[in-house]
């Protein structure tokens with residue numbers, strides 16, 4: 111698939127809701143009820159990070175069992191991560207930054223990648239490779255909505271999903287920027303709610319997030 115088509119897929123996924131939850135899942139058995147709660151709350155695109163041994167099983171379970179969910183994989187650092195997540199059923203991939211090896215692997219893969227960038231030079235390098243939709247990471251420590259707003263004029267062809275340090279209360283300052291399509295954040299799936307199986311609590315957090323903007 112061409113980079114243009116993969117980027118179109120990324121765009122339509124990012125346009126589904128104002129927030130993409132970034133999930134750290136410790137127990138794959140939590141994946142399906144958690145994803146159902148997020149979808150019920152109006153948040154269909156879900157990024158499951160490859161930070162725990164349960165991540166690939168969680169992605170597989172959501173892909174197979176949760177109607178309406180668009181499951182993606184986060185913390186993709188290598189070609190191997192990309193292949194494993196694609197095989198598990200991920201529909202999109204997210205990386206905190208890029209390496210030449212990861213970009214080459216993404217060119218060879220049909221799994222659309224949302225690559226991370228934190229400087230204008232990184233953004234320009236990714237533009238050269240055909241990427242117009244990028245993750246801005248780590249959004250708040252790297253300069254927050256002020257940095258992102260400053261890129262809108264010289265880099266108008268690039269649209270971002272800022273992630274890293276964003277909360278329900280700070281999301282609107284990002285979402286109001288012309289070069290932001292949605293934000294990412296871990297606040298929708300807190301560890302204690304996952305551990306306690308508080309699915310209605312997660313649905314309530316999703317509903318609040320879906321109403322942003």
Ligand SMILES: O=C(O)C(=O)C[C@H](O)[C@H](O)COP(=O)(O)O
Nearest residue numbers: 159184185206273274275295296
């Ligand atoms: O795993 C990845 O690929 C990442 O780039 C990191 C995540 O996007 C942040 O960890 C978001 O987490 P919060 O700052 O808690 O909202």
